[in-house]
Amino acid sequence: MVSTFKSIELRHWINLWVFVFSVTVLSAAGHGGQAAIVLLLTGLYVMFAKRSEIDNAPLNSQEKAFIGLVLIFWLIQLVGAFYQPSGYEYETLKEKFKALDYPMRWLLLIPVFLLFRRYLIDWRSVAVGISLGAIFAAGIAHYQVYFLGIARAFGASNHTIPFSELMVAVDLLLWMFMIYAWDRGHKVLSAFLLLASLAAFYGSLLSVTRGAWLAYALMILVWVVYTIGKSFKNIKYLFTTPVLLRLLFVGLVFWGVSQTDQYKRIEARTYWSINNFSKGGFAATDKARKILFDDAIDVIKRYPFGVGTDNFDAIKVESPYMTKDGYRFSQAHNEILNVAVENGLQGITSLAALLLFAMYIFWKNLKSDNELARVYAASGLMLMVSYTIFGQTQAVFSHHDTLIFFVFFLYLFFGQIQLLNRKQEKVFT
Numbered sequence: 415m416v417s418t419f420k421s422i423e424l425r426h427w428i429n430l431w432v433f434v435f436s437v438t439v440l441s442a443a444g445h446g447g448q449a450a451i452v453l454l455l456t457g458l459y460v461m462f463a464k465r466s467e468i469d470n471a472p473l474n475s476q477e478k479a480f481i482g483l484v485l486i487f488w489l490i491q492l493v494g495a496f497y498q499p500s501g502y503e504y505e506t507l508k509e510k511f512k513a514l515d516y517p518m519r520w521l522l523l524i525p526v527f528l529l530f531r532r533y534l535i536d537w538r539s540v541a542v543g544i545s546l547g548a549i550f551a552a553g554i555a556h557y558q559v560y561f562l563g564i565a566r567a568f569g570a571s572n573h574t575i576p577f578s579e580l581m582v583a584v585d586l587l588l589w590m591f592m593i594y595a596w597d598r599g600h601k602v603l604s605a606f607l608l609l610a611s612l613a614a615f616y617g618s619l620l621s622v623t624r625g626a627w628l629a630y631a632l633m634i635l636v637w638v639v640y641t642i643g644k645s646f647k648n649i650k651y652l653f654t655t656p657v658l659l660r661l662l663f664v665g666l667v668f669w670g671v672s673q674t675d676q677y678k679r680i681e682a683r684t685y686w687s688i689n690n691f692s693k694g695g696f697a698a699t700d701k702a703r704k705i706l707f708d709d710a711i712d713v714i715k716r717y718p719f720g721v722g723t724d725n726f727d728a729i730k731v732e733s734p735y736m737t738k739d740g741y742r743f744s745q746a747h748n749e750i751l752n753v754a755v756e757n758g759l760q761g762i763t764s765l766a767a768l769l770l771f772a773m774y775i776f777w778k779n780l781k782s783d784n785e786l787a788r789v790y791a792a793s794g795l796m797l798m799v800s801y802t803i804f805g806q807t808q809a810v811f812s813h814h815d816t817l818i819f820f821v822f823f824l825y826l827f828f829g830q831i832q833l834l835n836r837k838q839e840k841v842f843t
Contacts, residue, residue, distance in 0.1 A: 428456060428535065431452045432539050432543065433539040433543040434448075435450060435822060436539070436542075436544045436546075437547040438547065440547030440550070440551045440570065441569075445814055446818055446822065447818065450522075450523065450526065450818065450822065454522055454523065457526050460532070473531075480775075481524060483767055483768040483771055486767075487764040490760050491514070491723045494720055494723035494758075495722065496510055498721060498725060499719075502717075502725055503722075504725075513722065513723040513724035515724075516811060519818055520821055523821050527829050528829075529829075530829025531828075531830075531832045531833050532829075532833065534830070534834075535830055537591065537594070537786060538595075538603065540826070541588070541595065541607055544584050545606060545607055545609075546610070548585075549609075549613045551570050551580075554570055555567035555577070555616075555621065556616075556620065566621055566622045566623070567617070575621070576810075576813045576815050579804045581615070581621070582614070583801070583804075584614045585614040585618070586797075586800055587796060588608075588610055588611035588614065589796075590789055590793045590796065592611060594789045597785075703807065705734060705735065706747055707746070707751060708733075710729075710746040710752070714751070714758075718759050719760065720756050720757045720760075720761060721756060723757060726741070726743070726756055727740055727741045727744040729741050729755065746809055747808055748806060748808070749806075750762060750805065753765055769798060769802075772824060772828060773798050775791075775828065775831070776792075776798070776827070776831075779791035779835070780792060782834070784834045784835060787831045787835055790830050790831050790834075793823075793827055794827035794831075797823055797824065797827070801820055804816070
């Protein structure tokens with residue numbers, strides 16, 4: 415009796431900090447780092463103080479494979495931090511440990527993943543949390559543009575591009591939670607999630623970053639597959655009330671923004687890109703990235719096993735971006751090229767294996783018998799598809815906010831799916 419009570423208390427504690435993380439990762443300094451530390455310590459407490467409970471729920475083959483792939487990817491980055499080719503060596507131990515700063519998030523959040531595969535998270539903690547975070551972040555972005563006169567909003571982030579990517583990713587996740595809330599009879603909550611998704615969309619517009627919007631096209635595909643999985647015979651699921659309202663209000667938000675000077679910036683940048691692409695392809699559309707990508711490919715050819723973790727700005731090439739202080743950019747503005755330059759073919763292979771395996775599990779669970787597991791599977795696919803698109807023009811794992819957001823929710827969706835499929839536990843409705 416006492417053990418059960420303490421277990422329930424612990425679950426509420428975990429839910430609280432999942433909620434705090436979901437809010438702060440989007441709208442506060444630290445971007446969820448403080449909440450993640452609390453959950454990390456909680457995970458370590460469970461590992462040592464509740465060993466018997468863990469033994470009653472051993473890792474299954476999918477969880478072992480997932481953790482194994484995470485560890486392989488991290489170990490390759492660890493090797494890259496301590497061993498570099500001649501001419502690229504880090505001079506001090508401090509530089510080597512600094513190179514492991516971002517990769518450590520993959521490792522340190524593993525105890526949090528073990529919490530997620532053991533304790534049921536109230537889906538509303540996640541949905542309401544990221545909703546409030548999106549509303550606060552969009553409010554900050556609105557203030558930056560219309561009160562401070564900043565041309566491109568960056569919200570609570572330190573750059574416009576990560577901010578836009580987070581807003582789009584949150585919008586996609588809220589789409590799934592909004593529909594699930596409506597189907598479960600939570601009409602008021604569904605309306606709130608609709609409002610929050612519109613705030614996220616509005617925030618992405620204020621950043622004037624158009625590339626992230628491509629994620630919406632693939633979102634439609636995931637949504638259709640998820641919906642058809644619920645019923646092949648009932649097409650009305652594709653046109654539920656929240657979906658129709660969402661589409662209507664998106665049009666209204668876009669129309670409202672189109673009446674402002676901010677829209678002129680979006681229109682001018684879009685027209686410029688389309689016009690240049692029609693004349694000279696990608697090279698004419700984004701000359702800066704074209705040079706950057708060519709430089710990265712040149713380095714990969716000469717150093718197929720990488721130049722070292724977080725060592726991109728040390729590359730040596732014949733390029734207009736070479737200065738007396740080194741290379742101008744600290745990352746390749748493409749996640750695939752960035753990992754390949756820093757950690758070589760082994761790095762990109764391990765990352766691809768990890769992401770493809772997770773995508774396979776999510777895709778497989780779109781047909782799960784558990785409805786919430788299907789929602790998490792669709793959300794996981796939304797997250798990974800959006801980051802795949804973001805990663806074409808940005809090294810998304812080279813920014814704290816986009817990295818910790820991805821790893822945290824990847825672990826949460828994967829872990830909760832395993833729990834829901836493994837155990838007939840009372841689900842929060």
